[in-house]
Amino acid sequence: MSAAPSAPRRVAIFGATSGIAVALARRFAETGARLVLVARDEEALAGEAADLKVRGAAEVVTQRADFADTAALTPVAEAAWSALGGIDIALVAYGSLPDQAEAQGSAAAAEAALRLNFVSPAILCDALARAFETQRSGTIAVISSVAGDRGRQSNYIYGSAKGGLQRYLEGLRHRLSKAGVAVLDIRPGFVSTKMTAHLPQKGPLWATPEQVAADIMGAVDKGRTVLYTPWFWRFVMLIIRSVPARIFHRTSL
Amino acid sequence: MTALLRDDYQSWGRVEAARHHVMRPDSVAAAARLVANAGDHSAILAYGCGRSYGDVGLNPGGALVDMRALDRFIGFDPATGLLTCEAGVRLADILAHLCRPEADGGGWFLPVTPGTRFVTVGGAIANDVHGKNHHRFGTFGRHVAAVEIARSDGSRLVCSREENADLFAATIGGLGLTGLILTATIQLRRVPGIAMEMEDIRFGGLDDYFTLEAESAGAWEYTAAWIDCLASGRQLGRGLYSRARHAPGVAADPAAREPRLQMPLTPPLSLANGLSVRAFNALYWRKLGRTGRSHRVGAYEPVLYPLDAIGRWNRIYGPKGFFQFQCAIPHAAARETVRAMLDLIARSGQGSMLVVLKTLGDLPSPGLLSFPLPGVTLALDFPNRGPGTRDLLAKLELMAVQAYGRLYPAKDSLMQPDAFRRGYPEFERFRTMIDPRFSSAFARRVGLLPAGEARS
Numbered sequence: 003m004s005a006a007p008s009a010p011r012r013v014a015i016f017g018a019t020s021g022i023a024v025a026l027a028r029r030f031a032e033t034g035a036r037l038v039l040v041a042r043d044e045e046a047l048a049g050e051a052a053d054l055k056v057r058g059a060a061e062v063v064t065q066r067a068d069f070a071d072t073a074a075l076t077p078v079a080e081a082a083w084s085a086l087g088g089i090d091i092a093l094v095a096y097g098s099l100p101d102q103a104e105a106q107g108s109a110a111a112a113e114a115a116l117r118l119n120f121v122s123p124a125i126l127c128d129a130l131a132r133a134f135e136t137q138r139s140g141t142i143a144v145i146s147s148v149a150g151d152r153g154r155q156s157n158y159i160y161g162s163a164k165g166g167l168q169r170y171l172e173g174l175r176h177r178l179s180k181a182g183v184a185v186l187d188i189r190p191g192f193v194s195t196k197m198t199a200h201l202p203q204k205g206p207l208w209a210t211p212e213q214v215a216a217d218i219m220g221a222v223d224k225g226r227t228v229l230y231t232p233w234f235w236r237f238v239m240l241i242i243r244s245v246p247a248r249i250f251h252r253t254s255l
Numbered sequence: 256m257t258a259l260l261r262d263d264y265q266s267w268g269r270v271e272a273a274r275h276h277v278m279r280p281d282s283v284a285a286a287a288r289l290v291a292n293a294g295d296h297s298a299i300l301a302y303g304c305g306r307s308y309g310d311v312g313l314n315p316g317g318a319l320v321d322m323r324a325l326d327r328f329i330g331f332d333p334a335t336g337l338l339t340c341e342a343g344v345r346l347a348d349i350l351a352h353l354c355r356p357e358a359d360g361g362g363w364f365l366p367v368t369p370g371t372r373f374v375t376v377g378g379a380i381a382n383d384v385h386g387k388n389h390h391r392f393g394t395f396g397r398h399v400a401a402v403e404i405a406r407s408d409g410s411r412l413v414c415s416r417e418e419n420a421d422l423f424a425a426t427i428g429g430l431g432l433t434g435l436i437l438t439a440t441i442q443l444r445r446v447p448g449i450a451m452e453m454e455d456i457r458f459g460g461l462d463d464y465f466t467l468e469a470e471s472a473g474a475w476e477y478t479a480a481w482i483d484c485l486a487s488g489r490q491l492g493r494g495l496y497s498r499a500r501h502a503p504g505v506a507a508d509p510a511a512r513e514p515r516l517q518m519p520l521t522p523p524l525s526l527a528n529g530l531s532v533r534a535f536n537a538l539y540w541r542k543l544g545r546t547g548r549s550h551r552v553g554a555y556e557p558v559l560y561p562l563d564a565i566g567r568w569n570r571i572y573g574p575k576g577f578f579q580f581q582c583a584i585p586h587a588a589a590r591e592t593v594r595a596m597l598d599l600i601a602r603s604g605q606g607s608m609l610v611v612l613k614t615l616g617d618l619p620s621p622g623l624l625s626f627p628l629p630g631v632t633l634a635l636d637f638p639n640r641g642p643g644t645r646d647l648l649a650k651l652e653l654m655a656v657q658a659y660g661r662l663y664p665a666k667d668s669l670m671q672p673d674a675f676r677r678g679y680p681e682f683e684r685f686r687t688m689i690d691p692r693f694s695s696a697f698a699r700r701v702g703l704l705p706a707g708e709a710r711s
Contacts, residue, residue, distance in 0.1 A: 032352075046282060049327055056328035056340075057352050196281055200257055 010060045012086040014038040016078075016126060017069065017096025019046040021195025022145060025215035026093060031059035038085045040065045040078060041096075061086070069096050069122045070114070079129035088137055091222060092130050094123050094144040097164075099197045105159040112159050119163035124170045131174060134183040141222050142178070143186040144171055148230065150189065151239040154255045175227060186221055187228045190214050191235040258296065264319055267569050268308040269576030270639055270668055273315035273696070277302075281324040283341060283437045289320060290405035290435045290692070298694035298709045301431045303343065303375035307382065308579040309668035310696035311430050317694055317709025320435060322377055328352070329438060336363045336443035337400065342377030342436045347512050349376075349443075356449040356506030364501075366398040366444040370611075371563050372510060377436040382665040383428030383625040387477035387499070387559065390616030394627055396427035397618065398442045404434035407692035411437070416621075425688035428622025430664055432689045432698055450507035451477070451555045453499040457540065457547035461492025461594055468614045471498045477558060479613040483536045484597065484606035484635060492597050493540065494612070499558040507554040514566030525573035525638040527607040535608045562609075572638045577607070580648055581634035581663040582655035583615060589631040592658040596633060596651055603647050610635040623681040623688075626663045634666065645669060664697055672702035 013030045015023050018039035027037060031054040039054075039062065041047050047064040054062050063085045067078040083089055100115035123144055134140050149157050150164030168187055175185035192198065192208045209232050217231035230236035242255070258276035265273070276296065280286035293299055300314040301322050313319075325343035331353055332338075338353065346368055354364050369384040378384075383396040392398070401415040404426060412434070414423035426433045454475075458464055464480055471478050475498035482494040543549050562568055569577070584592045593612065600606045610633075617629035637644050648669050655662060661678025662670045676682050686703055698704040 045284065049282065049329075052329050053327035056331045199279065200259075202259065204263070 011035045011090045012038075012088060013091045013093070014040065014082040014086075014089045015093045015095060016040045016067070016082070017094065018064075019043055019050060020095045020097075020197070021211040022190065022193060022214050022218075023093060023095035024050060025211035026095075026218055027054055027059075028057055029215050029219050030091075031055075031057040031062075034058055034060050036061040036086050038063045038065065038082045038089070040067050040082055042066065042068050069126070070118050072117065072122050072125050075122065075126045076129045079126055079133070083130070083133045089130075089133070089140060091141045091143065092134075093218075094126060094142070096123070097145065097147075097197070100160055102155075102157050102159060115159050116163045119160060120166045120170075123167055127170070127174060131178060131183075135178060135181045137183075138181050139183065141184040141186060141225075142174070143188060143218065143222060145188045145190065146171070148189050148191050148235050148239050152243050156255060184222075184225050184227075186218075186226060188214075188218055188221070189228065189230050189235065189239075191230075191232065191238070258318060264302060264313070264321075265305060266309060266312050267306050268578055268639075268668060269569055269572070269574075270578065271310060271313065271315075271576075271696075273313045275314060275316075276318040277321055278318060279321040279324055283325060286320065286322070286325060286435060286437055287405040287411055290407055291409040293407040293692035298692055299435075300693060300695045301342070301377060301381070301435055303378040304345065304373050306371055306374045306378065308666045309664070310700065311382065311664050311667075312378075313696045314694055314709050315696055322375060325437070333363075336445060337440060338443055339438060339440045340376060341438050342380075343375050345373060345375055346379065347372040347510065351509050351512045353443065354449065355509055360448045360450070360504040360506040361446055361501075362449050363443040364446040364449065366442065367392050367395045368559055369395075370560065372560055373514075373563060376439050376441065377431075380427060380436060380439060381429060381431040383620060383622045383627075384665070385615070385627050387479045387497075387613065389618075389627055390472050390478065390614060391476045392444075393616065393618035394428075394620045394622075394625055396621040396625060398444070399427060399621075400440040400442055402426055402436050402440075403438045404436050406434040407690050422688060424621060425623050425685055428620065428625040429685070429688070430624065430695060430697060432693045432695065432703065434690045434693065446501040447503035448501045448505040448507075449509075449555065450502045450505035450552055451499045451558050452502040452552045453497065453550070453558050455543055455549045456496045456498075457494075457543050458496055459493050460490060461590070461597065464492060464494065464496065464612060465590060465614075467496045471496070472614065472616075474500070476500050479611055481539070482597065482610040482612050482633075482635075483540050484600050484610045485533060485536050485604070486540075487598065487601040491601065492594065492612075494610075495540065495543065497558070499555075502552045505552060510554070510556045510560060510563070514563055516564060517566040518568055518570040521570040522573055525575070525577070526571040527577075527636070527638050529604055532606065532608050539608070572607075572636070575639040575641075577639050578637045578644060578648055578668055579634060579666040580637065580651055581632060581666040582651070582660050583626060583628050583630050583632045583663070584655060584658045584660035585628060585630040588658035588660075592654055592660070593631055593633055596654055599647070599650060599654075600635070603643075605637050605640065605644060605647055607636040607638060623685045624664070624679055626661065626665070628661065630660070632663075634663075664701075667697070670701060672700075675701035675703075 019041045051062040105111045147164040149161040171187045221229040297317040302319040322343040325341035329339040477499040
């Protein structure tokens with residue numbers, strides 16, 4: 003294998019111990035990238051960092067952050083930015099999958115889910131956007147979800163947070179287009195990760211984090227704006243969005 | 256940790272359907288905690304890529320710990336070739352990341368590899384696997400510097416030849432019963448070229464195999480033969496002899512991390528039947544053309560991993576699955592026993608296209624239950640045709656035992672307790688090293704543990 007043709011890419015991953023983030027970090031490590039990993043669990047971060055170095059990362063910096071603490075997100079973004087003197091690709095990969103039944107009866111649970119899945123990434127992206135805007139290059143890639151495409155009774159607290167995030171990214175993309183900064187909205191379907199470990203995970207709709215990471219890598223390189231991954235979710239969600247309410251309401255989706 | 260009840264954790268032979276509680280820890284710490292709290296679950300067993308053929312990797316009625324999320328490298332020293340990694344790292348990952356050709360074409364390489372790279376390091380240790388270079392490098396366990404295991408008393412022990420040496424010897428080839436292997440340190444091997452020089456030579460009968468082996472073993476580090484298990488009479492034991500060695504100064508791309516093709520579904524009947532095996536064997540035996548020889552230099556994948564080209568190839572045997580028989584016979588009776596086995600198999604007409612004959616070296620295996628011994632090993636697949644197949648395998652097992660040989664637990668589904676005891680003289684010593692919260696279907700079948708369902 004030949005070395006990367008240009009300077010190694012600087013990649014910052016927020017929520018770096020999530021399944022999709024780890025798979026993507028490994029792909030970047032193999033290309034000799036320099037990485038900043040940000041997550042809550044320092045022990046897990048150290049494990050991922052050691053692994054990525056063996057896999058070929060030129061440099062791995064780890065930083066601890068609690069993304070639920072929205073007041074502290076600006077320094078989190080600044081620390082990641084300064085660790086490698088700039089960022090070429092920022093991936094925002096954290097989130098939580100709340101139990102819908104619990105979240106719709108509890109203000110605290112609903113607020114925590116909305117905060118971590120919408121408020122927090124929106125604030126973090128805002129802090130990142132300022133730096134990217136000055137740099138006038140790079141990509142902000144954020145994992146939303148197909149669940150954000152239509153509200154469904156079984157999952158609408160999570161879905162609304164992700165839907166809000168999709169609108170936010172749309173606006174951010176509009177703004178940053180003037181600075182030549184790409185904004186990628188990643189919408190995975192069912193992915194076998196820690197977040198979904200309590201579900202049965204059987205059937206053709208389930209994808210592995212490795213498949214999703216490969217898709218993200220391709221979308222970043224091609225400068226895509228919205229990525230459904232695996233690809234068939236674009237059509238699944240097109241159908242789900244098109245079903246008239248009076249029929250949709252009879253389903254248990 | 257949440258345990259899901261699943262029935263899709265099978266072994267490679269797919270003969271048995273089993274239901275397990277499955278847990279999938281995502282860190283070494285979580286895995287160790289799970290073992291420390293093993294009293295909360297029914298007895299446990301580690302599960303990796305599911306490439307053991309029989310029931311060493313199954314624990315029906317009990318729990319499986321799916322180790323595949325423990326797939327991190329921990330450290331690699333490019334100066335010494337010493338690798339430390341989590342137990343769920345696959346050999347395919349080591350090859351892809353660390354066994355890349357350097358400027359001179361050489362590099363670090365797996366010291367020993369079985370016929371598939373889609374196995375975990377933990378599984379390779381627990382079965383103390385061997386490969387085509389056994390006569391030069393012995394078993395995988397010989398190259399393991401240390402393992403860290405979690406025991407149900409809450410301890411985490413580093414085991415090596417110096418530290419906890421008894422437990423180390425029990426854990427190498429210990430079928431996952433001595434505790435949960437969390438991490439391992441392996442000494443990779445320096446090779447002068449990642450590419451290989453390989454030769455295939457057609458031979459007409461069993462005696463010719465032994466002649467070829469005698470003249471090849473010194474200069475060729477990878478040797479094995481394919482046998483046409485349908486040939487009988489004067490052609491009994493005919494086949495193709497393969498030998499290979501690293502080609503100094505020649506680079507080659509690492510093997511792909513996943514199979515290029517997948518067997519997409521399980522056909523309703525075995526595709527390995529009398530007709531197809533006859534046709535395949537007739538063609539394959541003639542594939543070297545008039546000269547009966549081929550010589551090439553190239554990637555190592557066709558030498559080491561011919562079957563890895565097609566993912567899930569085990570599905571070709573249909574819904575009833577297949578058995579694999581693999582025995583090791585000491586030199587004293589090897590030639591006559593292998594001849595008698597091949598004769599019995601040829602007359603039964605039950606064999607498949609996959610038959611391997613290999614002469615093992617005399618490097619001692621480090622594990623109490625390691626399979627290889629100085630002698631000859633014969634491995635072949637049998638589509639599961641019910642009682643007839645089981646009868647044939649019972650006869651072969653008896654022949655192996657009478658020749659003071661043994662069967663390979665990693666491949667076995669049917670071995671009797673007596674055959675296991677006689678084949679593995681360290682049986683009693685091993686039994687004392689089993690962790691009381693671990694169990695497997697194999698252990699209960701051969702008498703390492705009381706028969707019946709997994710203990711709860």
